[in-house]
Amino acid sequence: MSKRGLAWCEWPTWALIAAVTFLWCVITAFADQIGVFVSVLLLIPLITLHSSLQHESVHMLEPRWPLLARSAVFPAIGLFVPYIRFRDMHLAHHDNEMLTDPYDDPESFYFEPSEWAQHSWTTKTILEFNNTLLGRLIVGPIVGQFSFMCMDSKHAKTGDTTVTKAWLCHIPAVAIVLIWLLTIGTLPIWSYLAAAYLGLSVLKVRTFLEHQAHEDYNHRSVIVENGGIFGFLFLNNNLHHAHHAHPKVPWYALPKLFRRQRDKFLTANGGYRYKSYWTVFQNHFLRAKEPVPHPIWTRENRTRM
Numbered sequence: 001m002s003k004r005g006l007a008w009c010e011w012p013t014w015a016l017i018a019a020v021t022f023l024w025c026v027i028t029a030f031a032d033q034i035g036v037f038v039s040v041l042l043l044i045p046l047i048t049l050h051s052s053l054q055h056e057s058v059h060m061l062e063p064r065w066p067l068l069a070r071s072a073v074f075p076a077i078g079l080f081v082p083y084i085r086f087r088d089m090h091l092a093h094h095d096n097e098m099l100t101d102p103y104d105d106p107e108s109f110y111f112e113p114s115e116w117a118q119h120s121w122t123t124k125t126i127l128e129f130n131n132t133l134l135g136r137l138i139v140g141p142i143v144g145q146f147s148f149m150c151m152d153s154k155h156a157k158t159g160d161t162t163v164t165k166a167w168l169c170h171i172p173a174v175a176i177v178l179i180w181l182l183t184i185g186t187l188p189i190w191s192y193l194a195a196a197y198l199g200l201s202v203l204k205v206r207t208f209l210e211h212q213a214h215e216d217y218n219h220r221s222v223i224v225e226n227g228g229i230f231g232f233l234f235l236n237n238n239l240h241h242a243h244h245a246h247p248k249v250p251w252y253a254l255p256k257l258f259r260r261q262r263d264k265f266l267t268a269n270g271g272y273r274y275k276s277y278w279t280v281f282q283n284h285f286l287r288a289k290e291p292v293p294h295p296i297w298t299r300e301n302r303t304r305m
Contacts, residue, residue: 010060012252017053017072020046024077028180031187039187040195045233047199050077052235052251058087060250075176079196080145082170085152088162096244099220100213102294106151109292110213116293124292131288133208133281140204141197205230205277209289210240212272213296219270223258226276238277241269 024046031039054073061069073083089106098104102112109131111119119127129135130143155163181192211220224231227238235251237243242258242265249257258265266273274280 010064010250013053013056013060013250014072016049020050020053021075024050025180025184028185028187028192031185031191033186036187036191040191040198043192043195044198044202047078047196048202048233049235051081051199051203052233052237054083054086055090055237056235056251058090059247062087074173076170076173077177077196078199079174079177079193080141080200081148082166083173084166084169085163088166094244094247096220097217099217099244100211100294101297107207108211109207110290110294110297111292113293113298127292128288131290131292132286133205133284134286136204136208137201140208141200144200144204202230202233205280206234206237206240209274209280209284210237213290213294214270214272215296216270218268219272221269221272223265223269223273224275224277224280225273228277230277239265241265241272 024043027034027039027042027046034042050073057069057073061072070083076083093099093105093107095104100108100110102108102110102115111127116124126139126143130139152163152167156167178189181187181189185192210222212222214220221241221244223241224238227234227236231238236254237251239254239258242254242261243249245265245268246254246257274283
């Protein structure tokens with residue numbers, strides 16, 4: 001098949017969606033024979049990979065085949081995040097000039113300084129722990145989900161029907177998964193909840209430092225050159241600056257694009273680079289990358305960095 005044909009049909013992504021779905025069905029259906037512990041270990045990377053495929057669907061599949069793409073990633077294998085809300089928020093996140101903005105970037109982990117000052121000691125302690133990689137792995141899914149749901153609750157109360165509709169659509173998406181687990185699956189629900197939580201925890205390795213606060217918005221997105229197994233689970237989103245620069249380049253073509261223009265990308269992002277995720281763990285497992293209150297953006301200066 002020609003490169004043009006490959007780019008048109010996106011068969012590597014469709015094939016991976018099919019493989020993940022098939023493996024998920026097999027593991028959950030035969031968990032009693034595989035063993036609960038081993039089944040959970042196998043499900044964790046599958047759930048992480050499914051989240052990455054949802055990200056790929058937003059950029060590459062849904063614009064061309066909206067109904068088919070939504071149907072393919074509709075079952076909420078990860079349970080916690082409505083796909084439609086993720087899609088809408090992530091597309092807003094791709095306004096590169098707003099990256100890391102505590103208000104206008106829906107995926108920002110920063111707080112506006114004056115708002116941060118109003119939080120209790122307990123909240124600050126939890127959020128500061130969450131700002132280390134260890135904390136992001138342990139409490140990150142809870143902190144992120146709580147913040148996300150509080151934000152959506154505020155939107156819904158103001159009459160934002162798109163948010164309400166997205167959560168209503170999430171009900172059957174979760175129901176499909178639960179009905180399978182309760183009728184065909186042989187894995188206890190509690191163990192699946194643990195797998196879903198840990199799958200989201202692994203995903204936090206990617207989101208932990210993919211953006212930094214910087215005056216120049218071109219310098220805000222990271223490059224982790226050697227993704228290793230994480231690179232596959234994140235579908236090469238370790239090359240995050242390249243993804244933000246070329247969001248319509250599919251995951252399987254991103255490494256080649258980066259290799260061809262490596263120096264250009266690293267110059268453009270100001271050298272915000274890590275050699276590997278092992279380096280990330282070494283540097284930030286117990287040490288925060290940046291403070292939780294945004295180091296540049298404040299209510300007073302209203303600066304768009």
